[in-house]
Amino acid sequence: MNTVSTPTAIKPVDFNTYEKVDGSLVFPELYSKGEVQITRRKFRHQNCVDSNPDYIADEMLLRRALAWWFGLPDPLGFAGETGSGKTELFYYIADKLNEPVYLLQVNGGLMPEMVEGKTSLAQGETVDEMGVVPHAYKHGGLILLDEVDKANKALQSWLHPVLERKPLSLSLTGELIMCHDQTRVGLTANTFGQGGSERYSSSNKLDDALRARPGWLTVKYPExxxxxxxxxxxxxxxxxxxxxxxxxxxxxxxxxxxxxxxxxxxxxxxxxxxxxxxxxxxxxxxxxxxxxxxxxxxxxxxxxxxxxxxxxxxxxxxxxxxxxxxxxxxxxxxxxx
Ligand SMILES: Nc1ncnc2c1ncn2[C@@H]1O[C@H](COP(=O)(O)OP(=O)(O)O)[C@@H](O)[C@H]1O
Ligand SMILES: [Mg+2]
The missing domain is CATH 1.10.8 (Helicase, Ruva Protein; domain 3)
Structure with a gap:
């Protein structure tokens, strides 16, 4: 008998669906079977990033970072020497929790208008394309402000509402966007933003409001x-x-x-x-x-x-x-x- 396959409509995946899984399946280095249930996204979004398969997280740091992830609204900063594993730890956690990552690689020349987005030409029409930070602010996900202590003054000011979960006004489109429930902001830095570091000469002094808003964990070289x-x-x-x-x-x-x-x-x-x-x-x-x-x-x-x-x-x-x-x-x- 010939079977005729009828095309089935593909249901769009709702990335804001969550599941509870046994903690030992997600972070086996921390939890034994039946110890805790962890809530994570059920589906992997295209912005999920596969983390370094050889990454070994420091246990205490991971515990504190997860306490932040599941319980605290303010941003989390990892401060420490270059190459100590700060950026990869964020990737590691996000990967395990199927959380999309929106990376902003901060440098001294990065201006707010570059972060907001860009206007491009498509089929003769101009379209405004939101940058990754506003996108994640509006739709949820981990915003990773990498090397945030390299930010210049203009960018520092622009980041204030983002760090405070306040409405963010985009000059590009005139839009006012609200912070999504599932938006998290992670920062990495070589310093605590105090400025004047000899070793990290491109690290700037961050203004007091910016420095004080996140909780900071020091990332040391591994034991x-x-x-x-x-x-x-x-x-x-x-x-x-x-x-x-x-x-x-x-x-x-x-x-x-x-x-x-x-x-x-x-x-x-x-x-x-x-x-x-x-x-x-x-x-x-x-x-x-x-x-x-x-x-x-x-x-x-x-x-x-x-x-x-x-x-x-x-x-x-x-x-x-x-x-x-x-x-x-x-x-x-x-x-x-
Ligand atoms: N805990 C770790 N487990 C495995 N590799 C690590 C770890 N910490 C650092 N590394 C190695 O160091 C590199 C730099 O890590 P990265 O997170 O980029 O450092 P940072 O952001 O602190 O400058 C990684 O690509 C990896 O090779
Ligand atoms: Mg880094």
Whole structure:
């Protein structure tokens, strides 16, 4: 018998549908089965972003961030050194909760009119297209104001109503938009917006109202055990003994440079460490360990301090520093009995 398929009308998905799921399915690192129920969006919107599958969230930070997510209306800011995992933590949480992300990459030249949207020409007609921030303000989702302490004065003023969930007036269209219930505002910054940072010279002083509105959590570089887990997850091909040494290099530089007025002006972040692993693998077995190390850290060190940084590398790595990766892998691979 021939079957004739009748076209079924595709029902549009309502992205504002929520479901309750067992917490252990969403954040297995925090919750055991039956412990909590988590409310999240049922469907993934096109603005959902797949987060780094190797991201390992700091447990306490994640707990506090979730407490904010589910209970507090004011914005949340993550402040900390570059490469400490601030931006990726927002992506991680949003991804798990099927929340669309609307990223605004802030820089000193970004003006309000660029954020509001743009007018373009389509089939001979001009159309106003709302920018991502007004769009998410009106329709819900996570607005991520990344590197917000780079904002200039004009943008800072424009952001006030957004941070306060007040009506937002768009000069582009003349429209007045209200804050959606499901709008959340996340911020990342290298500073708390106090200005005058020597290390982060493009960080501006944020006006008091802007600084005071969000709740801030400090994001520190991961603890040694977490760092080793991050590296183990990403670089199973590097023997554990040598991965540990690599982590020690990062931790030692981080310790020495902890204070902004430290003698050594260098940054060795989680990002740098991950890049070192990737570069080591890419350069191959015949390259020396120091080649990949220098490659990833040269640009994050004041030229005057390069020798002091090398001295730290030497102290931690010893003869491994100038050995080839092939030899080091052999040395650290446990002999099978
Ligand atoms: N907790 C973590 N787990 C896994 N990788 C991390 C973590 N924190 C940082 N990284 C690595 O560092 C990189 C930089 O993270 P990112 O969130 O962009 O830093 P920030 O926004 O603080 O400058 C990531 O792409 C990842 O490779
Ligand atoms: Mg970032």
């Amino acid at each position: 040694p055990s977490v760092l080793r887990n991050i590296m183990a997850k990403k670089f199973s091909m590097i023997p554990a003994g040598f991965r540990k040494k690599m982590c020690q290099v990062a931790l030692e530089v981080q310790k020495v440079t902890e204070n902004e007025d430290s003698e050594l002006s260098a940054i060795f972040s989680t990002r740098t460490l991950v890049k070192w692993g990737q570069t080591m693998v890419a350069f191959g077995l015949n390259a020396k360990v120091e080649e990949s190390l220098d490659f990833v850290s040269r640009g994050a060190c004041d030229p005057d301090d390069w020798e002091s940084l090398q001295a730290i590398y030497q102290r931690i790595l010893g003869e491994d520093k100038s050995s080839t990766v092939g030899d080091v892998l052999k040395k650290y691979t446990p002999v099978k009995k």
